[in-house]
Amino acid sequence: MFQSISKPPKSTMDSFATTSFPVPTTLLATAVAALLILLLIGRRLLVHSTKKPNYSPIAGTIFHLLFNLHRLVEYQTALSKKYKTFRILTPFGNYVYTVDPANVEYILKINFSNYGKGDINYQLMSDFLGDGIFAVDGDKWRQQRKIASFEFSTKVLSNYSSRAFKNSASELSGIISKLASSNQMMDIQELFMKSTLDSIFKVGFGVELGVLSGLEEGKAFSDAFDEASCQIAYRYFDILWKVKRFLNIGSESKMKKNIQLLDNFVYATISRKTKQLAEQGHDGLEKEDILSRFLVEKEKPSNGIDDKYLRDIILNFMIAGRDTTAGTLSWFFYMMCKHPHMQDKIAREVRSTIKIQEGEGKVKIDEFGDYLTEETIKGMQYLHAALTETLRLYPAVPLDPKYCFSDDTLPDGSDVKKGDLVIYQPYPMGRMKYLWGDDAEIFRPERWLNNDGIFVPESPFKFPAFQAGPRICLGKEFAYRQMKIMAATLLYLFEFQLWDSSRDVKSRTMLTLQIEGGLHLRAVHR
Template sequence: MDSFSTTIFSIPTSLFAPAFVALLISLFITRRLLLHSRRKQNYPPIAGTIFHTLFNLHRFSEYQTSLSKKYKTFRILTPFGNYIYTVDPANVEYILKTNFANYGKGDLTYEVMSDLLGDGIFAVDGEKWRQQRKIASFEFSTKMLRDYSSQVFRNSAMRLTEIISDLASSNQVMDIQDLMMKSSMDSIFKIGFGVELGVLSGLEKGKAFSKAFDEASCQILYRYFDIFWKVKRFLNIGLEATMKKNLQLIDDFVYMVIDRKTKQMTEQGQDMDKVAREVRSATKLQEKKVKIDDFGNYLTEEVISSMQYLHAAVTETLRLYPAVPIDVKCCFSDDTLPDGFDINRGDMVNYQPYPMGRMEFLWGDDADEFRPERWLDNDGIFMPESPFKFTAFQAGPRVCLGKEFAYRQIKIVAATLLYFFKFEMWDSRRDVKCRTMMTLQIDGGLHLCAMHR
């Protein structure tokens, strides 16, 4: 990934960094003088400045985790305000539920995200958000969508299994992250638009769309730390020039899908073998051989719901590798968090699902370990945790409406793949690192080999 210094026009960092530091110090001192006559405030400890973040942006999630192990709540200084980060569940509950009205997306997040997400539910507050939330809530609650989506997920899992079966038979390496992303994209477009996208089958336009969306997602995150991004967008230079091209490709692709749908309407774990054993038991296929095409028929809603260990394994995966590693809110008025730290109006307040999954004070000494059993009681029944401790799906009024939808897809795909295959790292010596972007991805993909069971 390009370093931040290559994005600020073509000027070396060494030329503008001293001036920027001087500006930062000047603003900070001025701020202190203006606040001198006010009551003494208890701000979160300073863990660094925006420069520290920029220098560690290539390893952002790991960097935030290391700071969070030192401070449960801390702040990063920027020229225009504080970036507050917390892993304290009491703070998370306060931000997402207790004082929900005081923490929203805010103007900065809307400016940063609207090029990609428009006025969608992930970028807006107020009446726009409430209206979209109400419509989406109704759609996700219908039995028709549940039944239809389950069938789509089963069909997509079967196609994915057939592709992996061919790769396993020829002992070829696979990027399982890429395959899963394509499978998910096919499923979501089928459910949302009723069209066959064919990305998993190799449709070039779909592959280009996926790549463009990932790159745009990276740039969206960079904008939070790049004070010059608006200038570069106006001048159409650097990563913002690439962003413009990607946005055009994304728009063209989405409108193509909408046109296709319009035309249609007009014309008409740690021990993952344990998961495999549970699948065989739940589907009553312990000894019986079944073809890939027929396996989906055994994955009924009752069977999927009965697999407690699979649900625990999926949840444990999301604890350590949440889809959104860090989520930001804007503080609309001066406030005090439950841990006693004061927050100023305009501060960007971040709760952190990725670091939270690695906090020993939340999960014990084995917080870094993948252990699905932590979610099961003595009878092997899944026991949920507070959503303000396990924050992979947010919580409170903005809790993810697609939570059960996502669980259903993951469990169907995981049950199918682990019934037919065992997986190993293609190169066990390779370090797996996260890519810095809005959603969590493995940098360079996850390369595995599959073996038939």
């Protein structure tokens, strides 16, 4: 089942030549490091075999993860079908993976205080995400959670975001219309990434970024953000990353340049917004966007917010609002192309919900957003189910690690030690037959609907695409609203087909689940 540690198959090494992940700096350094790891792992195997009979099964070592990095989620799914909970050995602790909903509930809710980001996750992510909400625990997490929770609950932000999402969908539809008229290929994932980046900058920071319209500055920011996300994911499997960062070589040298580009862009955004706030005053500025509201909080000394903290908040907000939504929409349209009858069903639902009768003229692109009210968006039950089914099979965050702060025992009896990373796995969980039935790997939106066609949610511990417990995603409803606006608009106006149906579609290993190489489609006007 496992590949040889000493000599990985040629196909694996070939994949590293095309992936965005770097190879170790020198073969000598790798060999020395590998020898040390083998000795440490061997020692851990001996200790665990004599002292802890109730550890979960050992499914491999960090080498197996490294050799399968190009197909990590598929590899983890295969292991999870054999073991609901298992360990991967590393020199410094265990990676404990689970697909058991009882374990997930225990980690995310029941014993929440014992599982957080911890030092390991913070060290891996801090130069990218800093002290943002996805990288910290304790007071900093609670502070950001409290402020963000209040902002997400306001009607002002809800209305403001809906306008931004509709405008973005309209702009994207105009671009696709031109491509459809000339039968040109499009990378719809790239278009979604640009569109959601524009949207999140508008909603989050009140800035017209213009990436979709072709501004190069925004594209450079977007590319640097993606590369940094890939490198963070790679660090979990690269024992030499700190050495490379210290020496400023290889992948870490590129990481440093990407971080500098991100910093320059974000600090310039904060500076412009701060100046605007100072010129217009608190009463003169419409504080619809989230950054403006955080800038008001910054002026309260007790909050301890500075520009560095705001920079971290912005980049974390980017992960939440851009990557996850664009990635999910890309996988959704891939599923729509695989199941064209579902495109037609959703288009009919959209027409029915916005009360456009068959035979009536088509609504113009720039007017369609006016029909997407809160009521009509909520009424699109099948679309909601299809997006949720996409998230079941292609969750935005496929694997989510938590640091264990003290020795513990999970509900399934598996012991974990202080310092272990305990990873619950939304991607493999969506493919477990014991959770979803024999058709677990089949895309079937109807599983989310009752006999009246009304959406019925599942337990968030069985379906943890938005996390659960105290860290449940605050932007869940915003994400659904944005995705439904975009999907409803595009499927009302166009039919989509895979440009090359023979091409394999694979995922890219990074913090969020994206399609490797993009998703190339053709569009036809309805």
